[in-house]
Amino acid sequence: xxxxxxxxxxxxxxxxxxxxxxxxxxxxxxxxxxxxxxxxxxxxxxxxxxxxxxxxxxxxxxxxxxxxxxxxxxxxxxxxxxxxxxxxxxxxxxxxxxxxxxxxxxxxxxxxxxxxxxxxxxxxxxxxxxxxxxxxxxxxxxxxxxxxxxxxxxxxxxxxxxxxxxxxxxxxxxxxxxxxxxxxxxxxxxxxxxxxxxxxxxxxxxxxxxxxxxxxxxxx
Ligand code: C5P
Numbered sequence: 001x002x003x004x005x006x007x008x009x010x011x012x013x014x015x016x017x018x019x020x021x022x023x024x025x026x027x028x029x030x031x032x033x034x035x036x037x038x039x040x041x042x043x044x045x046x047x048x049x050x051x052x053x054x055x056x057x058x059x060x061x062x063x064x065x066x067x068x069x070x071x072x073x074x075x076x077x078x079x080x081x082x083x084x085x086x087x088x089x090x091x092x093x094x095x096x097x098x099x100x101x102x103x104x105x106x107x108x109x110x111x112x113x114x115x116x117x118x119x120x121x122x123x124x125x126x127x128x129x130x131x132x133x134x135x136x137x138x139x140x141x142x143x144x145x146x147x148x149x150x151x152x153x154x155x156x157x158x159x160x161x162x163x164x165x166x167x168x169x170x171x172x173x174x175x176x177x178x179x180x181x182x183x184x185x186x187x188x189x190x191x192x193x194x195x196x197x198x199x200x201x202x203x204x205x206x207x208x209x210x211x212x213x214x215x216x217x218x219x220x
Pocket of ligand 1: 103137
């Protein structure tokens with residue numbers, strides 16, 4: 001039987017290692033939302049473009065290569081993962097090479113255009129799979145993908161705290177450089193959109209951030 005409960009869309013944006021993924025996962029558990037990590041989409045597309053020998057400076061060639069990518073979605077638990085021509089990404093999209101090139105490919109308009117409707121369509125995927133809502137994290141979710149989301153949050157934390165998170169995950173990731181590229185690109189830059197709730201998680205635990213956002217969602 002269809003639920004009469006309102007389907008809720010939550011947008012979470014923020015810089016690299018700002019705690020978006022852990023927070024979004026915690027909230028997806030609490031509210032039975034589909035969790036969509038759009039950073040993994042950009043990483044997966046970057047991986048496949050690199051495999052195809054593409055270079056971020058060659059926009060026309062990238063646009064051609066993208067035409068050969070057929071997208072699908074695989075749901076595991078409450079996580080939606082992108083499929084490109086039946087390839088489901090794994091740890092290879094978290095490598096140093098991808099960390100270093102993803103922001104360059106993500107700044108190419110053809111790449112952003114390629115993922116635009118696919119990201120919006122995740123709301124339909126969530127509905128069709130009986131989730132009570134969608135929680136999508138990225139850089140431009142509250143500004144471009146779902147500017148009318150029911151809730152929009154922007155997570156930030158001091159650079160040092162964020163760098164420490166990546167080191168404890170065993171990752172080699174120049175997060176300040178990625179943030180610089182992401183916030184200065186011409187198309188869909190990383191911004192805290194007007195009207196979004198800004199949360200500084202530098203001195204908060206994961207549970208505290210999840211609780212804070214959960215209260216705001218429940219208050220509606
Ligand atoms: O979230 P994560 O750090 O894995 O994202 C990897 C990269 O993907 C970001 O640094 C950014 O360049 C790109 N990205 C984006 N827009 C999004 C999500 C990620 O440009 N909505």
